[in-house]
Amino acid sequence: MPDDSIIEQARTIASQFLAPRAAQADQAAEPPVEQISRLAEAGMLGLTIPPQFGGEGASPNVVRYCLAAIASGCGLTAFVYYQHIVGCRHLAGSSNEALKERMLPALAAGSLICSLAFSHLRRPGPPPLRVRTDGDDWIFDGTAPWMTGWDLADEVLLAGVLADGRSAWALVPLADSEELQASPPARLCAMNASATVSLECRALRVEPQRHVKTMTPAELASDTVRSNIFFTALSLGAARGAVGWLRSSGASDQFPDLVDALDREIASVHAAVDRWDDPATPTDERGDATLLRARCIDLGVRAANAAVVVGGGAANGIEHPAQRLFREAMVYSLIAQTRDLRAATLDLLILRDEGVSA
Ligand SMILES: Cc1cc2nc3c(=O)[nH]c(=O)nc-3n(C[C@H](O)[C@H](O)[C@H](O)COP(=O)(O)OP(=O)(O)OC[C@H]3O[C@@H](n4cnc5c(N)ncnc54)[C@H](O)[C@@H]3O)c2cc1C
Structure with missing residues (x-):
């Protein structure tokens, strides 16, 4: 087992703070804001962010142990939480240094929360969300079918497919607009309070300052x-x-x-x-x-x-x-x-x- 006090801290928060509130969080109408704040206070939101940006720079196995501890206490909190740390991991691996310097310290502190919308990349068939280039900008068109944490998250790591088959990944501010519209939250049998929506992009323009990476x-x-x-x-x-x-x-x-x-x-x-x-x-x-x-x-x-x-x-x-x-x-x-x-x-x-x- 990896020796790290942060794992012990995650276990203590899970048993003493998350588990007693888990039934109520599960049945709530809104995401677990108080629980995410408690994790932020303990430095858990910066787990996948390198220390030079204010994070913990934890190894993958420490990250897994912490997530497992949180999931044993409250699944809903773990569900919303992992979106953030996965988004931060992808951003930390980006070569867009200016974006990292601008966003990662706030994401590590929990003053900004990140969600994800990229699981559709794994679907076969025509991509539901396409990206075309216009000069250096990316233009997103289509629908990302899943995004958890609407109204809780400030940013989303959004990915769509370029004409050459690579995926284009960008960090996009979450605000309803003509270009980016969220569906009403889905009614779900598990994680109903996760505020999971689909995101419709109508010629959503993303400038290079917000580009995270492309992937083959x-x-x-x-x-x-x-x-x-x-x-x-x-x-x-x-x-x-x-x-x-x-x-x-x-x-x-x-x-x-x-x-x-x-x-x-x-x-x-x-x-x-x-x-x-x-x-x-x-x-x-x-x-x-x-x-x-x-x-x-x-x-x-x-x-x-x-x-x-x-x-x-x-x-x-x-x-x-x-x-x-x-x-x-x-x-x-x-x-x-x-x-x-x-x-x-x-x-x-x-x-x-x-x-x-x-
Ligand atoms: C409550 C909830 C919240 C979620 N929140 C997020 C989120 O915040 N961000 C995010 O990115 N995702 C999110 N997801 C999506 C999640 O991670 C999974 O990707 C998703 O549940 C799998 O179902 P699907 O509808 O995307 O894919 P499906 O279309 O059901 O396919 C699932 C997989 O099966 C395979 N498959 C499907 N059809 C075929 C076929 N015809 N031939 C061969 N293989 C096939 C594919 O490999 C595909 O990846 C969420 C899901 C749920 C249920």
């Missing part, structure tokens, strides 16, 4: 592999949250095998993810990132389902922690989905034991 499809595919490892944190966080609830409900006395088995499985999958993320691990010994993520998705859903079963009828109550974790674990099976991840996730759902009979 191959570079995007390689970033998606890394994303799969990053997103294991959400599912492992839900699994740990479920085991935590099982313990607090007394299930470890009643069903000791269940709690021990889940604990062991979480530790083993976590170790496999850490091994993948360890720069010292030779590439051919890392294992397949997509399969690892699928295993985490499967584990998160099963652990939360176990908590629901132990919770009994009461677990169907809308504020019960077990079914909230179950809904959260479910949505983590869709986030940053790719064709391969979808296939790997479904493969684990196929019952292979021919001996089962009614």
Whole structure:
């Protein structure tokens, strides 16, 4: 396990501040502003920002451990939070030094919040959001189908596809205008309070001062592999949250095998993810990132389902922690989905034991 006090801090905030407020946050009409402010106070919003811009410059595994801790306490907070730290990671890797100097210190401090709108790049078929050039400017036309944190985020990392197939990424201020219009927030079964909208761009002009980068499809595919490892944190966080609830409900006395088995499985999958993320691990010994993520998705859903079963009828109550974790674990099976991840996730759902009979 990486030795870092910030992980301990994330765990303390998760158990003492986020978890007690999680049911209310889940049912709220608005994103969890107070929770994000608490994370900002602790320096968590600058986790993926280098120290010279006021951030923590944390390693990828420290970032994962912190995100998992936050997800074990409150899925909604983790959901809104990861948009910000992912956006900051992309901006920190940009060669647009002026933009970094202007934006990253405020993003690290949490006085500016960032969201994302690029998952559509992974969809096959005609791009829903296209970009053309006009001199040095980029012009965005079309729809980004998903963006979380409308009214909370100040900026969005928006990406569309250029005529040559590369994607163009820009940091765009979030304000409703003729050129940029948000849909009403989607009604969702999980993360309903995340203020998730679609963004329609009508000849949205973005000047070079706001350009973050371009990526070839191959570079995007390689970033998606890394994303799969990053997103294991959400599912492992839900699994740990479920085991935590099982313990607090007394299930470890009643069903000791269940709690021990889940604990062991979480530790083993976590170790496999850490091994993948360890720069010292030779590439051919890392294992397949997509399969690892699928295993985490499967584990998160099963652990939360176990908590629901132990919770009994009461677990169907809308504020019960077990079914909230179950809904959260479910949505983590869709986030940053790719064709391969979808296939790997479904493969684990196929019952292979021919001996089962009614
Ligand atoms: C509550 C919520 C909030 C979200 N917030 C954000 C956000 O803030 N920013 C953001 O960028 N994204 C966000 N997303 C999107 C999310 O990360 C996933 O990308 C998305 O849920 C996957 O579904 P989709 O509708 O984008 O893609 P789908 O069209 O459902 O496709 C999913 C994947 O399956 C594969 N696939 C689909 N159709 C085919 C086909 N015909 N042939 C081969 N393969 C195919 C593709 O690889 C594709 O990537 C959010 C999603 C949800 C549910």
